[in-house]
Amino acid sequence: MKKSNIIMLLAAILPLGLFLFPLWKITLEAPQYPTPLGMYIYINDFADANPHDIKNINLMNHYVGMKYIPEAIPEFKIFPAGILVTTVIGLIIAFKGNYKWFLYWFILMIVLSSAGLYDFYLWEHDYGHNLDPRAIMKFTNPDGTQMGFQPPLFGTKDILNFRAHSYPRLGAYFLALGIGTSLIAYLVGKKNHKKYSDV
Amino acid sequence: MKNILKSIAALVTVLIAFTSCNDTKKSDSKSGALASNVAEKVYVAPGEHDEFYAFISGGFSGQLSVYGLPSGRLFKVIPVFSQDAEKAWGYNEETKPMLETSHGFVPWDDAHHPDISQTAGEIDGRWVFINGNNTPRIAKVDLSTFETTEIIEIPNSAGNHSSSFVTENTEYVVAGTRFSVPIPQRDMPIKDYKGNFKGSLTFISVEPEHGHMDIKFQLIMPGFDYDLSHPGRGKSHGWFFFTTYNTEEASTLLEVNASQNDKDFIAAVNWKKIEEYVNNGGGTMMPANYAHNVYDESTHMATSTLKKEVLTVNPLDVPGAVFLLPTPKSPHGCDVDPTGEYIVGNGKLSANLTVHSFTKMLDAIENEKFAGDAYGIPILNFEDVLAGSVEQPGLGPLHTEFDGKGNAYTTFFISSEVVKWKLGTWEVVDRQPCYYSVGHLMIPGGNSQKPWGKYVVAMNKITKDRYLPTGPEVTQSAQLYDISGEKMELLLDFPTIGEPHYAAGCPADLIKPRSKKLFPLEENNHPYAAKSEADTKVVRDGNIVHVYMTMIRSHFAPDNIEGVKVGDKVYFHVTNLEQDYDVPHGVSMIGANTSELLIMPGQTETFLWEPKQEGVWPFYCTDFCSALHQEMQGYVRVSAANANTPLKWSLGEDIE
Numbered sequence: 001m002k003k004s005n006i007i008m009l010l011a012a013i014l015p016l017g018l019f020l021f022p023l024w025k026i027t028l029e030a031p032q033y034p035t036p037l038g039m040y041i042y043i044n045d046f047a048d049a050n051p052h053d054i055k056n057i058n059l060m061n062h063y064v065g066m067k068y069i070p071e072a073i074p075e076f077k078i079f080p081a082g083i084l085v086t087t088v089i090g091l092i093i094a095f096k097g098n099y100k101w102f103l104y105w106f107i108l109m110i111v112l113s114s115a116g117l118y119d120f121y122l123w124e125h126d127y128g129h130n131l132d133p134r135a136i137m138k139f140t141n142p143d144g145t146q147m148g149f150q151p152p153l154f155g156t157k158d159i160l161n162f163r164a165h166s167y168p169r170l171g172a173y174f175l176a177l178g179i180g181t182s183l184i185a186y187l188v189g190k191k192n193h194k195k196y197s198d199v
Numbered sequence: 200m201k202n203i204l205k206s207i208a209a210l211v212t213v214l215i216a217f218t219s220c221n222d223t224k225k226s227d228s229k230s231g232a233l234a235s236n237v238a239e240k241v242y243v244a245p246g247e248h249d250e251f252y253a254f255i256s257g258g259f260s261g262q263l264s265v266y267g268l269p270s271g272r273l274f275k276v277i278p279v280f281s282q283d284a285e286k287a288w289g290y291n292e293e294t295k296p297m298l299e300t301s302h303g304f305v306p307w308d309d310a311h312h313p314d315i316s317q318t319a320g321e322i323d324g325r326w327v328f329i330n331g332n333n334t335p336r337i338a339k340v341d342l343s344t345f346e347t348t349e350i351i352e353i354p355n356s357a358g359n360h361s362s363s364f365v366t367e368n369t370e371y372v373v374a375g376t377r378f379s380v381p382i383p384q385r386d387m388p389i390k391d392y393k394g395n396f397k398g399s400l401t402f403i404s405v406e407p408e409h410g411h412m413d414i415k416f417q418l419i420m421p422g423f424d425y426d427l428s429h430p431g432r433g434k435s436h437g438w439f440f441f442t443t444y445n446t447e448e449a450s451t452l453l454e455v456n457a458s459q460n461d462k463d464f465i466a467a468v469n470w471k472k473i474e475e476y477v478n479n480g481g482g483t484m485m486p487a488n489y490a491h492n493v494y495d496e497s498t499h500m501a502t503s504t505l506k507k508e509v510l511t512v513n514p515l516d517v518p519g520a521v522f523l524l525p526t527p528k529s530p531h532g533c534d535v536d537p538t539g540e541y542i543v544g545n546g547k548l549s550a551n552l553t554v555h556s557f558t559k560m561l562d563a564i565e566n567e568k569f570a571g572d573a574y575g576i577p578i579l580n581f582e583d584v585l586a587g588s589v590e591q592p593g594l595g596p597l598h599t600e601f602d603g604k605g606n607a608y609t610t611f612f613i614s615s616e617v618v619k620w621k622l623g624t625w626e627v628v629d630r631q632p633c634y635y636s637v638g639h640l641m642i643p644g645g646n647s648q649k650p651w652g653k654y655v656v657a658m659n660k661i662t663k664d665r666y667l668p669t670g671p672e673v674t675q676s677a678q679l680y681d682i683s684g685e686k687m688e689l690l691l692d693f694p695t696i697g698e699p700h701y702a703a704g705c706p707a708d709l710i711k712p713r714s715k716k717l718f719p720l721e722e723n724n725h726p727y728a729a730k731s732e733a734d735t736k737v738v739r740d741g742n743i744v745h746v747y748m749t750m751i752r753s754h755f756a757p758d759n760i761e762g763v764k765v766g767d768k769v770y771f772h773v774t775n776l777e778q779d780y781d782v783p784h785g786v787s788m789i790g791a792n793t794s795e796l797l798i799m800p801g802q803t804e805t806f807l808w809e810p811k812q813e814g815v816w817p818f819y820c821t822d823f824c825s826a827l828h829q830e831m832q833g834y835v836r837v838s839a840a841n842a843n844t845p846l847k848w849s850l851g852e853d854i855e
Contacts, residue, residue: 035780052717052778059752059779063826136827 004189005094008102011181012090015083015109017174018043024120024172025049026151027165028057039069040169041120043079046070064149064160065135067127075119082112083175090182099189106182113175121153240681241691243270248711251643253656253704254313254327254340255677260697261308263329263340268643268654268704269679271693279338279347280308280331284794288347291796292770292805293725294494296503300334300352301488309333312363312427312701315342316410320367320432320648324709326410328363328372335359337374337403339410343713344496351412352489354509355382355399355419361428361533364646365405367436371470372412374401375441379422379448382511383485392450394574396422399511400441402470411493416477416510418468418521421574422448424457425466427532427598432648433539435557437471440542444529446573457529458548462581464523464573465533465544467560472520473512481517482510497724499803515575522564523573525581526553532598532639536607537648541586541622545596545609552596552609554625556586587625592618597638598701600645602652602682610637610657617657617680619687631687633678636660642682643704651706655680655687658699665692675699716780718801725803727772732756737848744769744846750784750798751776752825754850755818758833761854762846765810765839771796771818774803784831785821795821810837 001009022040027049029036037057038049046069048054058068086109093101128150139147139160151157151164158164168176243249249267257264261281265274282289282298289298289306298306308331316326327340335353340346353359353374361375379396381387387395397419404415423443431438446463449456476482487509494501514521526544530553534543542555563583570580595613602608606628609618615636619629637657644650657678666674674694681688720730729735729747735756738745744767749756755773763769775784777800787795791808798804810816820831838844847854 051719056779059777 001095002189002192004099004102004185004192005097007181007188008090008097008105008185009094011102011105011178011185012087012094014178014181015087015090015175017178018083018171019080021170021174022047023169023175025165025167025169028060028151029163029165030161032161042171043083044076060162061149063136064139065132065137066149067130067132069127073123075116075123079116082116086112090178094185099186099193102182102186102189106179106186109175109179109182113179117153124150124153237688237690241269241271241679243267243272248707250707251651251654251704252707252710253641253643253702254315255641255656255658255695255702256310256313256329256700257696258311258675258698258700259309261310261331262696263310263313263327264696264699265345266677266693266695267707268656269690271677271679271691273696275345276696277340277345277347279329279340280305280310280336280350282306282794285797287794287796287804287806290794290806292807293500293803296501297347297350297492297494299492299503300336300490301354301505302334305334307333308336310338310697310700311360313703314364314372314646314701315703315705316369316405317365317367317647318369320436322644322647322649322705322709323369324705324713326369327703328365330359330362330374332359332377335362335374335376337363337372337412339372339405339412341410341496342710343715345714346494348494348496349410349412350490350492351403351414352491353399353401353414354487354489355380355384355397355417355485355511356401358424361400361425361441364429364439366430366439366470367432367648369405369407369410371402371415372405373428373430373439374403375425375428376400377424377426379424382419383487389450392422393448394422396448396450398423398425400425400428400439400466400468402473412491414489414506414509416473416482416512418473418512418514420466420514420521421576423464426530429533429535429542429646431535431539431557432537435535435539435542437469438557439468439470440533440535441466441468442526442530442533442544444531462525462527463529464578465526465530465542465555466576467522467524467542469520473517476517476520477510477512482512484508485511496718497722499718499723499725519564521576522560523576523578524555524560524584525570525578526555527551531596534599534601534607536601536622537603537650539648543599543607543609545598547595547597547612549596550591550594552589552592552599552620554586554588554622555584559586560584587623589618589620589625589627592620592627593630598640600640600642600655601650602642602655603644603650604652606652606682608640608642608655608682608687610640612636612638612660617655617687619682629686631680631689633657633659634665634676634692635663637678639699639701641702641704643706646703651704653681653683654690655682656702656704658695658702660698666694677702717778718799720774720776720778720801723774723801723803725772725774727770727805728774728803729756729772730774731776732850735848735850737762737846739846742767746771746773746848748773748786749776750774750786750820750831752782753820753827753831755786755820755831755833756850757848758850759836759854760834760848761836761838762844763810763835763837764842764844765813765837767810769808769810769835770805771808772803772805773798775800777801782824783822784824786818787821788818788835789816797822810835813837813839 024041251268278288335356339349356376358377360377379398424445445457527546528548530544532545593611679691775798
């Protein structure tokens, strides 16, 4: 097996880390929560950072009319399937394909990951803006529009008494590493190809 | 400019010299707490935690208070023997059985001597035991919830005072009677006390896993007053020591008649020997009547069981198990040093402090050097067991604790001071006044092989002018001394609840990590729990109505109920659905002849309401739980006894 194919094999396997580790974490800090509330997002689940956190996030959020964080969303089926399919494709490429295919897989993964992030953004936006008209407390922005409570996609943001942090976790790093590795596989493969062509 | 700086520097130097000079003087006088370095020693910055927990008995309040040391801040009053409307202790249906006794519901007691459980001679921070003095009981407080989870009544006992001290692996918690009484109780002339009344020393086994208490045996002793006790430890593990007074066996004017003998006794009990005797079938089962009350954390309910017999042991049936050590003048405290060698008898009417040697005691027993006997129990010679005495250390010695560094600290009630002295050499090292008339004292881990000799807390009987006056009844108080150096230093006065008797303390780290934050809802096995709003309902059974109610920020479910009638007995079973730290809810009903409920997350509690008037009656949350706390309320419609209003309930919509 060529060196570049071995690297590609690694690239294809790395995203499977998403099944072991969380993709993302949202943390909510407030004076009343010396231990912040937190939620891990796995590709197939939402999980408490500490016991009962999601229940308590829901309890906080119901005052401003936000919907409960659902037990399950369709993405929990689609994302794992997507990862499995792309891994299988990656494996086939690693064993059968040449370096050009590594680049195609890389592009595929970039596109799919971006789509996933966009989907996450849409859900967050809906979660933060689609509020119950009978909400207990209604807040408006300085310009008179309804205040939204969307947590940041990436980074830190103040939302009323909470400071919300949203950052990728180990699972996301596995995915990113896998994608990056496929690019390396491509570059190594390309270099080797050139070398052989030169000979 | 330079000159000015120089002179300022010189002035400061002089001031420092003066101040430090003053400090050394002050530490010998009573105003040591004025020095700023003293204030720093007790200052725990906002948000910081104290280094030690102190569990201070509430005396005639019947409760146990939880303080932090060195700050002297009160964190909690744990209801034990007295009803507490704030926490619904003894008012809600779940905890009423905890205060049942063979005399019926007794809503008060006199709580004296807390002691923390031990493993291998060291404090383990799992439970605190405390005695009810008046209607003899021993309670166990679970230090994961800081709640009383078990109370056992002691039969054949009266004035349960030489209690509740634990052996070094918490094999037993021991309860000795203060009053001797007819055993079994019977109608007889009081004047026939002598020779007929008996004193019981009760050994309550503690099941190692859950701490369940059970009376293993009662030693039926001569009719003295058994005042205080402490277990042997280390080399003397397996023995228990009890001070006695009124060996004169007087039944009237004891202040005179019980102060005649030059020496009373410390009773040394080899409980291991008696345990073996009992395990081999020894002892006499005697009819008795005593309550055993157990709180189950999973059902959040207590049950009370009346037990009908108790195993008694006659000390004469177990030769070599009980000996009497003559000890001058009505000894009060009976304290054993961390090595287990020295047994201090604090002869409260004696000028000297008597210390017995365990080794010498064993030697005297082995050589059968007896001075006589009392009702067949061998009396050892005073000189044969004496390790030494502290000569004229003060007036009215009551209690002694140890710092683990070879020093002992004794309180003197009459001369109102704590005296530090050295074990072995018996020399007095230091003395500090107490304000005023000190009783017990406590060094964290004091009743164990491993005291943390950093602080001693002295608990006073009188405060007089030490605090702002509050009418004829002024606060009770404790005083904190730094004992880390050669000389003691008074750091702090702080008020206490009720009257503080003994206390028990230990490093916070032993308890803090195990302190529960909430009760998991899925582990709630209360028979009337509603674990979600979908489970809420109202059920009528004759004139008894059960309301299965829930509470969560910021509403009750249901919050409208109709169909209740005058003369009904309405049980509100209320479950707090919260699963967040420090989010209790309260509930109270207008006119209910009981207290509010204060319900912790995941817990279910019940109160009884017997509506007497037609109308629409509100209930509300009593604990400011959330921004919408004031909205957390509801109504119950009460119709006439013969009305046909259907039983209906709702949340968020009208009852049609």
